Amino acid sequence: MEPTTDFYQLIDALKADSANSLGLFMPEVTLCVFIALFLAVRLITTKLDLFWVALAGAVVGLISSNPLQLCSGAVESEEMFTGLLVHDGLTVAVRSILMLFLILFLIFTKISGVPDKEDGADVYSLIFGSTLGMCLMTSANHLLIVFLAIEMAGVPSYVLAGLIKGRKRGSEAALKYAIYGAGAAGVMLYGISLLVGLAGTAHLPTMALQLAEIIPAAGLGEQAVLCLAAVMIAVGIAFKLSAVPFHFWAPDVFHGACAEVNAFLSVASKAAALALLLRLAVGLGSVPLNEVEIPQILEVQHESIMSEAAPTQLVSLEDQVADDKSAEPAVVEETADAPANDTEAEPAADDSDEEPVAEGAAEETIDDEAQAAALATRLAIKQAHDEALSPVRNFIGLLIAFFAVVTATFGNLAAYGQTNIKRLLAYSTIAHAGYMMMSIAPLMMTLGTDHAGAEQAASALIQYIVVYVFLNLGAFSIIAFLRNYVGSEEIEDYSGMVKSRPSLVICLALIFFSLVGLPPLSGFLGKFAIFASLADGYSDTGSMALLILLLAGGINTAISLFYYLGVIKTMIMGEPNEEHHLGDRPVGDMEMTYVILITIPTVFLIVCWQWVAGFADEAVKNFIS
Numbered sequence: 001m002e003p004t005t006d007f008y009q010l011i012d013a014l015k016a017d018s019a020n021s022l023g024l025f026m027p028e029v030t031l032c033v034f035i036a037l038f039l040a041v042r043l044i045t046t047k048l049d050l051f052w053v054a055l056a057g058a059v060v061g062l063i064s065s066n067p068l069q070l071c072s073g074a075v076e077s078e079e080m081f082t083g084l085l086v087h088d089g090l091t092v093a094v095r096s097i098l099m100l101f102l103i104l105f106l107i108f109t110k111i112s113g114v115p116d117k118e119d120g121a122d123v124y125s126l127i128f129g130s131t132l133g134m135c136l137m138t139s140a141n142h143l144l145i146v147f148l149a150i151e152m153a154g155v156p157s158y159v160l161a162g163l164i165k166g167r168k169r170g171s172e173a174a175l176k177y178a179i180y181g182a183g184a185a186g187v188m189l190y191g192i193s194l195l196v197g198l199a200g201t202a203h204l205p206t207m208a209l210q211l212a213e214i215i216p217a218a219g220l221g222e223q224a225v226l227c228l229a230a231v232m233i234a235v236g237i238a239f240k241l242s243a244v245p246f247h248f249w250a251p252d253v254f255h256g257a258c259a260e261v262n263a264f265l266s267v268a269s270k271a272a273a274l275a276l277l278l279r280l281a282v283g284l285g286s287v288p289l290n291e292v293e294i295p296q297i298l299e300v301q302h303e304s305i306m307s308e309a310a311p312t313q314l315v316s317l318e319d320q321v322a323d324d325k326s327a328e329p330a331v332v333e334e335t336a337d338a339p340a341n342d343t344e345a346e347p348a349a350d351d352s353d354e355e356p357v358a359e360g361a362a363e364e365t366i367d368d369e370a371q372a373a374a375l376a377t378r379l380a381i382k383q384a385h386d387e388a389l390s391p392v393r394n395f396i397g398l399l400i401a402f403f404a405v406v407t408a409t410f411g412n413l414a415a416y417g418q419t420n421i422k423r424l425l426a427y428s429t430i431a432h433a434g435y436m437m438m439s440i441a442p443l444m445m446t447l448g449t450d451h452a453g454a455e456q457a458a459s460a461l462i463q464y465i466v467v468y469v470f471l472n473l474g475a476f477s478i479i480a481f482l483r484n485y486v487g488s489e490e491i492e493d494y495s496g497m498v499k500s501r502p503s504l505v506i507c508l509a510l511i512f513f514s515l516v517g518l519p520p521l522s523g524f525l526g527k528f529a530i531f532a533s534l535a536d537g538y539s540d541t542g543s544m545a546l547l548i549l550l551l552a553g554g555i556n557t558a559i560s561l562f563y564y565l566g567v568i569k570t571m572i573m574g575e576p577n578e579e580h581h582l583g584d585r586p587v588g589d590m591e592m593t594y595v596i597l598i599t600i601p602t603v604f605l606i607v608c609w610q611w612v613a614g615f616a617d618e619a620v621k622n623f624i625s
Contacts, residue, residue, distance in 0.1 A: 014082065021080035024087040026064035027095055030057060031132040035125050042121035049117050051110045054124040058102040067096035070618040077288075077622050079141060083203050086141040093462055093619035094138040094275040101268055101469050102131055104598065105260075108473065111590050112480045114163065114260045123163065127264065130156040134272035140279065143192045143202040150188070150236060153272060154181050157265060161257040173256025180249040184239035191232025194225055204283035212287055212388040227395065233280070234399060240273035241433045242426075244407040251414075254426035259483060262422060263476035266429040271465050274436055278458060281400070281440055282624060285393040285447055286386055386448040397444030400437055401545045405552045408434025412559045421479055421489050424563065428515065429472065431560060436464055438549050439530045442537025447624070450540045454624050455617070457537065460529035462616035467514070467526040467605065474511045474598040478504060481591045486577075491567055495574030501587055505571045507599040512564040514602045517557050522605035527557065529613075 022029065034057035041048060069075055070092055077088040105127075109115065115123035133152030140146045158181060162174030196202045199210040214222065235246060242250040254262045411431030418424040443457035479489065481504070486493050498505040514523030531553055538546040605612065 017080075017082055021085075024078065024080055025085070027061045027099065028132055028135050030061045030064055031128050031135070033057075035128045035132070038121045038125040038128070042125070046118045046121070048120070050120045050124055051106065054120075054128070055103065055106050057128065058099060058106055062096060062099035062103060065092060065096040065099050067092060067615075070615055073618065075618070075622060080139070083205075084142045084145050085136070085139045087139060088623050089619040089621055090275060090279065090458075090462075090623045091139040093615065094271060094465070095135050097271055097465060097469060098131060098134055098138070098268055101271070101473065102127070104469075104473055105264060105268075108263065108477050108480070108594065109260050111594055112260055112477070112484065114258060114480075119163075123160070126156040126160050130154075130160070130264075131268065134268055137272040138275040138279070140276060141204050141283070143196060143204070143207075146276065146280070147185070147189055147192060147236075149276075150240065151185060153269065154185070154240070157261075157269065160261045160264065161253050163261055164258050167256075169256040170258070171256075173253040176256075177249050177253045180239065180246075184236050184246065187232050188236025191229045191235070194229035195233065198222065198225055198229070204280070205288045208284055208287045208389065211284065211392060212384075212386075215391060216388050226392075230395065230399065234403070237273055237277050237280070238403060240269055241277070241407075241437070242430050243403045243433055243437065244410045244430065247407070247410075247430050250430055251423050251426045254422045254429075255420055259422060259476045259480035259489075262425070263473050263480075266425070266476065267469055267472045270429070270433060270436070271469070274433075274461060274465065277400075277437070278440060278443075278461060281396050281444055282447065282458075285389055285396060285444055286624070287389070390448055393444045393447055397441045397543075398545055400444065401441040401549055404434045404437035404441060405549055406434070407431070407437065408556045409552060412556050412563075415560070415563045418563070419491055421491050421494070421567065424491070424567070425472075425475060425479070428560070428564075431556065432468065432472075432515070434556075435527065435530060435553060436461055436468070438553055439464070439533050441549055442533050442541075442546055443624075445541050445543050445546065446537050451624065453533070453536050453540050455620050457533035458620040458624060459613070459616040460533045462619050463529045463612055464526040466612055466616070467522045467601075470598055470601040470605070471511055471515050471523060474595065474602065475508065475515070477598060478508045478511070478595055481587050481595065485587045491570055492574075493577055494567070494571050496576030497571040499576055503592055504587060504595060505568070507595050508571070509568045510599055510602050512568060516561045516564055518561075520606055522602055522609070525606055525609050527553070 034054070037053065037057075038050060041050060070089060075087070075089040075092050077086060079086050109123075130153050133149050133154070133156075136145060136149035137153060140149050158174055158178040161177045162170045164170045192202070195207070198214070199207045201207050201210060211226075215226075218226070237243075238246040239249075253265070257265075408431050411427045411429075411434060415424050415427035415431070418427065439457050439461040443454045446453040446457070482494065482497075482501075483489055485501070486497075510521065514521035517523045517527035531550060534546050534550040534553065537543065538550065
């Protein structure tokens with residue numbers, strides 16, 4: 001009967017855990033409900049305009065993400081669904097950013113006319129399905145969920161790339177995207193299998209604990225397998241980030257797909273992939289304090305470190321209570337020998353009444369001291385594990401630094417000479433992926449030594465993602481509206497556009513200058529936060545890799561100015577093209593209102609930057625333990 005009893009107890013525990021996790025999982029549940037609704041409507045009719053339904057779903061998703069809880073303090077880290085997912089400040093922040101982007105993106109697609117009523121249910125279900133995968137990427141706490149979330153976000157994106165019917169270039173883009181994605185997924189899955197086979201678990205906190213025990217005694221073969229597994233997993237994430245050398249799909253897909261899909265891929269996909277990269281890097285490079293148990297110090301033989309970092313020894317509560325009780329008879333004898341008069345009897349009675357209170361207070365004090373000693377011991381064990389994981393952090397930091405500098409440099413250099421605005425923005429997106437990856441390198445190199453520096457680097461990444469949402473969405477929305485107006489996406493066809501649409505050109509110029517990082521625009525503060533984290537990381541660690549990243553970031557920022565200026569120069573100083581009005585839709589008041597509203601954060605977000613920085617700081621406060 002015992003196996004049956006254990007089975008039912010396990011089922012009850014799983015049910016209780018799932019019930020507790022559902023409250024934290026409501027944004028994903030909301031997306032699932034609306035996906036089912038879209039598919040059900042698709043079976044009945046194709047004549048309904050589901051835009052308002054989709055917008056309502058995105059709003060409900062944002063509300064259920066509850067971003068305001070970051071304004072009231074840090075979010076405690078809490079595992080969901082038996083450790084497969086984790087809910088913390090990073091989850092809340094990035095999930096809220098994704099939901100906000102989804103709202104803005106749906107409004108953008110409605111104004112631009114993509115999709116039409118016939119395809120609305122299919123397109124919205126694909127968009128919500130991909131967003132669901134991205135939300136799972138931000139909260140993944142298990143390598144199985146990491147892989148499933150990437151595929152859940154990727155497969156709908158492959159279909160969206162070929163959204164425009166009858167367009168050969170779009171079909172080619174979708175096919176290339178799917179082929180590259182399948183290859184990257186296979187490589188990543190093989191890397192996951194190697195890492196899980198070596199560590200014996202796919203749960204990230206437990207895996208970090210196992211690696212801390214394996215690495216000090218690891219031979220050359222095990223070290224090679226670890227490095228190979230890390231590189232293979234990095235391939236899958238680099239594909240989502242379009243990081244060099246896994247960027248080849250991006251220019252062709254961005255050129256072939258419509259600007260609306262490009263906006264979705266360049267913003268939402270990047271934000272989710274960066275959150276996942278951040279979670280994997282920190283998860284494998286540091287052991288969470290709640291995973292540390294005191295008996296493990298005997299198993300890994302860390303007594304010497306324990307004696308140096310936490311000399312306080314645990315004291316048995318029972319022994320102390322026994323010592324206190326052994327002293328009580330002396331008090332009784334002394335009171336027995338005292339004169340038995342009324343005035344002296346009353347104090348004795350008072351003492352007897354206060355003895356239980358004093359004894360309880362003593363036990364409480366002893367308990368507090370024992371807990372403090374236990375915490376000090378756990379901190380000492382964590383410090384020992386983190387020291388053992390320093391090779392992992394250094395390797396991951398150097399690997400990300402390499403990807404970052406190569407990606408940013410190649411993206412900016414390749415943008416020169418582009419004649420198609422979408423290909424130019426594709427390479428710009430690649431370059432910005434490099435900038436954002438730069439912040440993770442100092443995080444990894446200071447994670448075990450400078451807690452505040454690691455938090456600053458993670459906060460810088462969140463700040464840049466917030467700005468990047470408005471910048472890239474604004475850029476691609478203007479490109480889509482110009483496509484409808486001009487009938488072309490070639491830069492030369494925008495010549496002299498300032499004379500017919502000056503407001504549109506001014507907004508695009510502000511967005512481009514913010515992408516460069518020119519003050520006083522919000523992009524300047526975003527890049528400044530990343531470069532400041534690199535400078536602080538270099539001053540703390542003296543790592544030449546961080547100094548090279550800092551110099552490369554500054555040089556690449558200067559390089560990017562010229563190709564952005566080239567587009568603005570063509571629009572302002574070029575001669576107007578007589579064929580400007582070949583498009584089927586003019587840029588009306590609705591389009592201009594949307595562009596202006598999406599451009600306002602580019603200019604005025606700097607005014608409330610303290611709020612953005614506070615939002616990012618609270619997001620990472622309990623993420624890095």
